[in-house]
Amino acid sequence: MITVSGISKSFKVAKRSSGVRSAVKSLFRREYTEVAALNEISFHIAPGEIVGYIGPNGAGKSTTIKVMSGILVPDRGTCTIMGYTPWLDRVAYVKNIGVVFGQRSQLWWDVPVIDSFELLRDIYGVQENEYKSNLKLLVETLDLKDIIHTPVRQLSLGQRMRCEIAASLLHSPSILFLDEPTIGLDAISKLAVRQFITTINKEKGVTIILTTHDMNDIEALAQRIILIGKGSLLYDGNLNTLRERFAPSNLVTEAGSSINAPSIDDIIVQMYKEYQIT
Numbered sequence: 609m610i611t612v613s614g615i616s617k618s619f620k621v622a623k624r625s626s627g628v629r630s631a632v633k634s635l636f637r638r639e640y641t642e643v644a645a646l647n648e649i650s651f652h653i654a655p656g657e658i659v660g661y662i663g664p665n666g667a668g669k670s671t672t673i674k675v676m677s678g679i680l681v682p683d684r685g686t687c688t689i690m691g692y693t694p695w696l697d698r699v700a701y702v703k704n705i706g707v708v709f710g711q712r713s714q715l716w717w718d719v720p721v722i723d724s725f726e727l728l729r730d731i732y733g734v735q736e737n738e739y740k741s742n743l744k745l746l747v748e749t750l751d752l753k754d755i756i757h758t759p760v761r762q763l764s765l766g767q768r769m770r771c772e773i774a775a776s777l778l779h780s781p782s783i784l785f786l787d788e789p790t791i792g793l794d795a796i797s798k799l800a801v802r803q804f805i806t807t808i809n810k811e812k813g814v815t816i817i818l819t820t821h822d823m824n825d826i827e828a829l830a831q832r833i834i835l836i837g838k839g840s841l842l843y844d845g846n847l848n849t850l851r852e853r854f855a856p857s858n859l860v861t862e863a864g865s866s867i868n869a870p871s872i873d874d875i876i877v878q879m880y881k882e883y884q885i886t
């Protein structure tokens with residue numbers, strides 16, 4: 609369903625020193641540095657999988673999601689998703705995917721949530737019957753009844769996030785990209801979002817790629833994890849295999865004592881150390 613092969617992406621960033629002299633100088637001669645965000649990333653994801661895409665800050669997770677959603681064009685490599693190249697076939701392709709960026713909103717700030725939903729229905733050309741049945745299901749399962757007529761700017765973060773997730777699913781996509789969907793949510797909202805992700809995966813077979821720093825999200829949702837660090841793919845495999853590899857006898861704290869039951873966070877920290885990506 610998703611094949612990413614040898615994707616690399618660099619960003620050109622203007623160098624700026626502080627001070628007026630440097631600012632004036634940069635008007636005439638700007639210097640650039642290159643940030644290698646992705647380096648030869650390859651993986652394959654089958655229909656119906658939930659994959660946790662993890663790595664420390666700046667590892668390249670969002671950049672990968674942006675490439676896979678067609679927002680960014682890579683410098684090298686290929687990406688084929690449901691037969692489409694995301695950045696080439698954008699109009700046809702986006703009907704098959706839903707995207708949630710936890711730190712950005714796809715809803716219109718000043719209008720009631722339902723107006724944003726209706727706008728999205730028109731943009732995606734969703735048939736009325738399909739829209740109505742999807743909306744009913746999403747309102748019920750994400751508990752949106754009391755907030756759907758409220759402007760987005762008046763919603764709490766958790767309420768908005770539930771609306772964002774609903775918005776990404778109104779057109780029945782087969783694939784859902786979730787970039788930090790539980791960031792800033794309280795415990796109850798996190799559980800609700802996790803529960804919902806499990807439901808749409810199990811009942812509708814939606815393939816899910818999830819980036820998060822919350823290892824409880826990973827533990828609750830993903831059997832498979834892909835770990836990247838400094839733009840390179842470091843691990844692709846089963847969460848249980850990792851648990852065995854970092855079994856208590858293999859784990860030692862910095863103070864020298866052994867750790868009894870490593871949490872998923874312990875394991876990830878140990879991996880980051882092993883791969884020298886912290």
Ligand SMILES: Nc1ncnc2c1ncn2[C@@H]1O[C@H](COP(=O)(O)OP(=O)(O)OP(=O)(O)O)[C@@H](O)[C@H]1O
Binds near residue numbers: 663
């Ligand atoms: N538009 C951009 N221009 C310049 N550099 C960028 C841009 N977007 C990302 N980068 C750089 O690319 C690298 C990867 O960034 P990315 O946002 O993909 O990381 P991430 O794994 O999602 O991080 P985080 O967990 O902090 O959200 C970082 O060094 C970042 O500074």
